[in-house]
Amino acid sequence: MSGQHRTPRGGRIDRARPIRFTFDGHVYEGCHGDTLASALLAHGVHLVGRSFKYHRPRGFLAAGAEEPNALCTVTRDRARTEPNLRMTQVELYDGLDAASQNSWPARGFDVGAINDLLSPLFAAGFYYKTFMGPRAVGGTTMWAKLFEPVIRRAAGLGRPPTEADPDHYANRFAHCDVLVVGGGPAGLAAALAAARAGRRTMVCDENPEMGGALLTHPAAEVDGRPAAAWAASAVEELRRLGATVLPRTQGFGYYNHNFVALTERLTDHLAHPAAGAPRERLWQVRARHVVLATGATERPLVFPDNDRPGVMLADAARAFLHRWGVKPGTEAVVVTAHDAAYRTALDLHRAGVRIARIVDPRPRPAGPALDAARAAGLPVTAGGTVIGVKGSLRVSAALVARSAGAGATDHEAVPCDLVLMSGGFTPAVHLFSQSRGKLRFDAATQRYLPGDAAQAQSSAGACAGAWGLAAALDGGSAAGAAASGGEALRHAVSGDHPEDGGGTLGTLPHGRDPSRVKAFVDFQNDVTAKDIKLAVREGFKSIEHVKRYTTTGMATDQGKTSNMNALAIAAGALGRTLPEVGLTTFRQPYTPVTFGTLAGAARDELFDPVRRTPIHGWAEARGARFEDVGQWKRAWYFPVAGEDLHAAVAREVRATREVAGIFDASTLGKIEVVGPDAAEFLNRLYVNSWSKLGVGRCRYGLMLNEPGFVMDDGVVGRLALDRFHVTTTTGGAPRVLHHMEDYLQTEFPELRVWLTSVTEQWAVIAVQGPRARAILEPLVEGIDLSSGAFPHMAIREGAICGVPTRLFRVSFTGELGFEVNVPSDHAAAVWDAVWARTEALGGVAYGTESMHVMRAEKGYVIVGQETDGTVTPDDLGLGGMVGRAKPDFVGRRSLSRPDLVAPGRKQLVGLRTEGTAVLEEGAQITPVPDPKRGAHAIGHVTSAYASPTLGVPIALALVENGRALTGQTVYVPMPGGAIPARVVSPVFYDAEGERLHG
Amino acid sequence: MLLIPCPYCGPRPELEFRNAGHAHIARATAADDQGWAETLFYRDNPKGVIAERWRHFSGCGRFFNALRDTVSDGFLASYRVGEPRPAAPPPIPEGEAPRIGAGEEPRP
Incomplete structure (x- = not known):
């Protein structure tokens, strides 16, 4: 049995397909088509979690994406644990394991609820006041020492999984003529108009079933068919026409140039997802035209204890009844300032829910909805208010009263287990606002509506202020037709009662001591009306500042249910109108998006591709240690018999200078x-x-x-x-x-x-050392390697090991050297042959560290190590290379800029130190051993190594007027004291360069 | 993500491009030090239309110039290197595929 509150028939669920699931360790039964929320409500479970700050017991406020309270963690296994899911959107599957959040030891008895009693400590701006609080011992604030650790444990939402996400995520780019966001009546009508006009059409909806309000109005008919059946046939026709129909797909971000991001949930609703199936898909859609049909969100009423489990939005109750066949209570008090909730009350009444009272804050409500309610015998209190509720874990009565100015009289406790509230509807203009469209405030209805569009975009249905199925269908049709040059179709609607009267913003009058009650505005961040008024009293006038100070609207729901009430309360406290106070900015994403979806395939190996040379495998097999150079993996050194870096480099350098070494320079x-x-x-x-x-x-x-x-x-x-x-x-x-x-x-x-x-076509094998020629001679064909025929700084084309080669005679070590360029596909084979010769002659393979050491011994610079983007050729001592006779080259004009010819520029020098300690690369250089704090450094160390060839530490440095300081002593201040260093020529070895010409 | 009109390939997503700074900065190597400093370092930060250089890096590889409204991020025109900055922005190429083979390929 799927719950004692399940209706015998109706709804979009399949009672013949039961599903077992677990919530907080208890096993329940639901139906195929249920959400976790509807399935729990069918069992009368309202208490589903604790609030963020005060640990107040919380139940379901809404039935969809706007739900602020009912967050849960769903666990499939240790790695597949996702926190902060809205239970109203978690689809039930067999074996679903969900848990409430932020409660310990249990959601019925939660130790953290002490915060509710301590709430005077946690008023608006609590965090900021604590940040600025008294300093504790050691200079840190009380915040870091005391408050933060405690608060971090007590507050917060769910816990993230501790293991890497094993799922993968798909990504698609799509182009279309018309993208429709929202699959309710307006969206389906827009998509139909566009698709029938032959346009490439896409339509997405966050729910598993398309239809939106068409699914919650069972008495309504469209084109002579029940509304839900019409929705199904519209979807079928769209698919037949080739449109892309995406259920379970949230349009979450509207960016430049009609670029819209959607996230499609592919497997989260399945008990046994196929192995390897992507979990979600990111759609990056570029549309010629976008129709937003994102609907409207009902506003809560703000009265004391309006957050108790059992207090719910009226339209949510309608959805639970009609979409999921659940009666969310047995006895309801309906508090509404809007006509629509009367129809909900009537539907619940017909389904067997006793309507104990309808309370309408409006002094003289009137109209067909009210008449229908009275005709059905439902008791209505006009000009009424609710000053609180009884019950903590579940509402047990509503305290109904008559409004009297800012206060209330004639209190009466009306027993009930359900309080439904409606402050009217707020158009969901989030995506419109993200598209940089200008919102316009409609004073008559006190709503922000889409104004001028900034992109090729239109809004239709409830998000554009239209109300009722007929208006939504017509608006959608017109938008779809305008976007596609097609025909606006007319859809006949009957059985809908689209009354759109009333609505209120801000708090209901209650007359209770405002310091002792909590009337919630932002349920997820636990912001009350009192907090917002306090922020205004403390001097915050801009809504953007009020928002940041109180954190209203800053939770994961981005204030979908709270922003307008918060704005109205702030405006009231400031004595200004709503548009004068302004509206906070809507930002992407509309609902939280998993990191996996955003990352897509760009993770692990594919996050930043690794580049390997053709010789990589050989180096790996020889036990090389690698270092990352950009995206490349380069062999760093080749340790033998447990050598460390230092020992390996010393051996590699000595062997190269005495015999020969080969080096993979393919990168x-x-x-x-x-x-x-x-x-x-x-x-x-x-x-x-x-x-x-x-x-x-x-x-x-x-x-x-x-x-x-x-x-x-x-x-x-x-x-x-x-x-x-x-x-x-x-x-x-x-x-x-x-x-x-x-x-x-x-x-x-x-x-x-x-x-x-x-780069990728030629691999490079550097062969360096006195025996380099002897290594290559037997392998090379068609090139005379003798010094006379092939001098230093020459290039020859020929063959090596039968493979074409561009053979350079160059040296980055100071030794006789060649660089063998061969096509990459043959590089491994050529390397093997060169290595066999090298090994036979007593040479080595060396890595990047030895390369660095040998070039530093020769004073050869490395761009990016000796240079940092502020170094000229003359600074490096290479001014002689500059072809000053040339009329032009890039940078020529700048070499005579005043700053580049001014005295005192840093110049490349060598540094010699006593002892064996190697200087720290990046260390500062000063003229005195004990510089004052903040004193000017005259340079810095760019490279420093222990030189195996010289047996002493060497360093290269950039020092102001360095060349003129040759022979003098400078200092490198370090924590253990300044190290004296003598300024020398940067060429430490074979200054005459004789070895190059061996 | 911007949709950038490459004058050789048509509109393509921003991912394929690299911005290359302001357009129409003459490389005035004969200028005095102040003039050369302005060439190198002095830039406007206009609110409104900016002429800037782009390279269709992951496409045809060509550099070109474009007019963009820095407020709306809308592209008003794109044009080849060497062509003057358009006075009145011509219409932007609309979602057309590049007509390769129709004599409109980038010239070497």
Whole structure:
């Protein structure tokens, strides 16, 4: 049995398909089609959780996405645990395991409820006042020491899962002519009009079943058919016409240029999701036109204890009755300032719920709804108010009274187990507002309605202020037709009673001591009318400030049920009108969206793709340690027999300098620059001169940005008069190509040059050391490796191991060296052959750390390590490379900027220290050992290593006027005391460069 | 996400593009120090129409210029490098697929 409050028939549920589920450890039975909320209400369960701050007992306020109270945690397994789900949207499945939140030890007896008694401590601005509170010992505030740990435990919502999310999430980009958000009467009518006009149409709705209000008006007929049946046939026709119909899909964000984000729930409603099925799908839709048909949200009335379980929105009760076949109580008091709740009262009355009283705050309500209620014998108190309720865990009576100005008289306790309230309806303009449309305040109905649209967009139905099924269908039809150039269809409606009279904002009069009662405005963040008035008394005049100070509207529901009441109370306290006080901003997302949906496939390996060279596998098999360089994994060092980094590097460096070492330099950026004007192009992009570089020769190139600072460097080889092989730094390749393309396309479009990235095409094996030639000689075909035929800084094309190669004679170690470029597909095989020779001759493979050490011993800079975007060629001691005779190159004009020629610039120098301690990279440099706090640093250490070759620590540094300080002592202040360092040449080893020419 | 009208490929999502700063900044290398400093570093931050450079990075790879309203983020025009800034914004290409093969491909 699915509950004693289940109606015998009616609703969109299947009573023949029972479902067993668990809530807080108790097993219940529900029906296929139930939500967790409707299934619990069918068993009379109203108390479903505790509130955020005061731990007040809470029940269901609403029946849909706007629900602020009824949040739960659903657990499938340890990793699949999701907190803060709205129970009104959790679809029941067999075995569903849900738990209430924020209550301990049980939701019926909760220790944290002491907060309710201590509530004077937690008034508006509590957090801010506590932040600013008295300082405790040690300089931290009482907040950090005392309040925060306690509050963090007591307040808050559900707990996040502790394990990684094992599910995966899909992502789709979609384009359409008309996107309709909302599948109620207005949305379905709009989609039908567009689809019949032949437009590519999409329509989404957050519910599992399309239809919206058509599903909660069983007496109504559309086009001669029951409203729900009409909705089903509309969906069927849409599908037949090729429209994309997306139930369980929330339109949560409206962005620029009609870009709308939807999230589709795919498996959360299934007992046994297929293995590997995506859990949710993010739709990124670009629409020519968007029709918003997002409906309206009923407003609670603000009276003391309006948050007790059993106090519910009237329209929610209608939905529970008609959509899910549940009577949410047996005896109801209906408090309404709007006509619609009368019809709800009548429907409940017919379903067997005793209507104990209808209380209408309006002095003289009138109209067909009231007449119908009176004709049915329902007792109505006009000009009435509710000054509170009895019952804590469940309402047991409503305290009904007559309004008398700001107070109330003639109190009477009306027994009931259900209080339904309606303050009228607030159009759901969230997405419209997100689209940057301007809201307009309609004084007559005291509502904000969509005004001028900012994008190709229109609003239809209740979100546009239209009321009733006929108006929604007509409005939707018209919007759909206008968006598609189609025909506005007319839909005949009967049996609907679309009275739209009344509505109120702010508090009901109650005459009780305002300091002793809590009349809730924002149920999820526990903000009361008193808090908002206090904020105004404390001087907050802007609604944006009131919102932040009281936190009203800042919970996960973003104030869907509370914003207008909060605004009205603030306006009342300020003595201003609503539009004068303003409206807070609506922001994406409309409802919370899982991180999984937003991340999609971009997680783990795919979050930031890892790039590996063709030689990676070899290095891995040799036990290399890797380091990340940009997206690349680079072999860092190759430890042998338990060596640490230091020992491995010392061995690699010594072997390379004494015999030879090979190094995987495949990550170097490579750009082929081709065309009749290629040399002229390079003249303009690099500081160097290229025109006279002979074919078969290389040169070290330095690239500046327009402000004159070094942005990249690399060796450039000339393969032919019109063809250059340009190398860049590992991290700089895309940036350099972008920079080259920019100048080629926009500043020098007259140059006939083509640029191609060949980074991935060529793998590079650096062979360095006195035996480098001996290693390569037997492997290379068609290239004379002798020094006379193939000097330093030359490039040759030929073959190695039968594979084409571009062979550079270059060195980044200071030793005789070659860089073997081979097509990536063959690189592993060539590496194996080179390694076999190297090993046989007593050489090593070395990693990036040894590469760094050897280049530092030679004073070779690394762009990005010695440079930081403020360093000129002259700062690096490379001013001689600048082709000053060239009429122009990028950065040339800037090299004579006053700041770049001023004395006192930081210059690259070497530093030598006593002892074995290696300086800290990034450490500051001062002229005195004991600088005053805040004293000016004259430079910083850019690179520092223990040099295996010299047996001493070495460092490179940028120091003001550094070259003039050669021979002098500077200081590197460290926590243990300043370390003296002698300024020396940055070239520590083989200053004459003789080893290069071996 | 913006929908950016590439003059070579038609409207494409912002993901495919990189902004490249203000357009029509002449590379006045003959300027004095103050003039050159202005070329390098001085920029407006207009409320309203801005002429800016974009590159269709993950598409045709071309740089182009566009007029954008910084208030609404609406694109008013896009045009090729070397073309003058349009006085009256022409209509933006509407959702058309690029007509590759119709002689409208980007020229090298």
